[in-house]
Amino acid sequence: MNSDYEKKALIDTNNLEWQIDTQNVFKKVLSTKDEEETSLIKLQKNSSLNQETKINSVEVFVLEGTYINQYGKFLKGTYLKLSKENESLVKTDDNCVFFRKTNHFSDEQKIIIDTETSEWLEGQGNLKVMPLDVQTALVKWPKDEKFIPHKHWGGEEILVLEGIFMDEYGNYPKGSWIRSPHLSEHFPFVKEETIIFVKTGHL
Structure with a gap:
């Protein structure tokens, strides 16, 4: 699914049905290629991601609830980049929804950032930026902001977290990937305050 990185992919995840992965674990798969997967995952209260040990490198952004793994307990708004995570230790004590990319990198990294308490930095124009990794950030767009027309060297990937992201090709509400x-x-722009999770140059 969406395995060709040379083609544009667009999914309004609000229109996708949750698919049962295992008991109390639901997925909306956005892209798969070899061992790589990009998806939204929902864990129901007091459930675990996997009953068996499975080690992946992961990037995770917690959208709702509490995400628990071998490194701790992480609330909504936490970004994690981990070179090794054991799926059998991923669980929640309430309902949890998270955006996850598995096996997209091979370097040894451990990054954990609470974006709810981290500082926004000045970006281009009136944009605010919160760096998460070299190629990953949150970007806050104020009302009626326009960005310069630009090319994506190495590609770009966006998950709309709040508001409506827009360009000359369409409008992308919260939940769009x-x-x-x-x-x-x-040539991107917005008409209301909008926050996006964005990765660039990684394709």
Whole structure:
């Protein structure tokens, strides 16, 4: 699914049905390629991601609830990049929804950031930026902000967290996932305050 990184992919995840993965674990799969997967995952109260040990490198952004793994307990708004995570230790004590990318990198990293308490930095124009990793950030767009037309060297991937992201090709409400290939270009803007999770140059 959406395995060709040379093609644009667009999914309004609000229109996707949750698929049962295992007991009390539900998925909305956005992209798969070899061992790589990009998905939204929902764990119900007092459930675990996997009953068996399975080790992945992961990037996780917690959208709702509490995410628990071998490194601790993480609330909504936490970003994690981990070179090794044991799925049998991933659980929640309430309902939890998170965006997850598995096996997309091979370097030894452990990054954990609470974006609810981290500082926004000045970006281009009136944008605010919260760096999460070299190629990953949160970007806050104020009302009626426009960005310069630009190309995506190495591609771009966006998950809309709040508001409505827009460009000349369409409108993307909260929950939209957009992946644009290498050298694609667009002219993005917003009409209301909008926050996006964005990765660039990783394709």
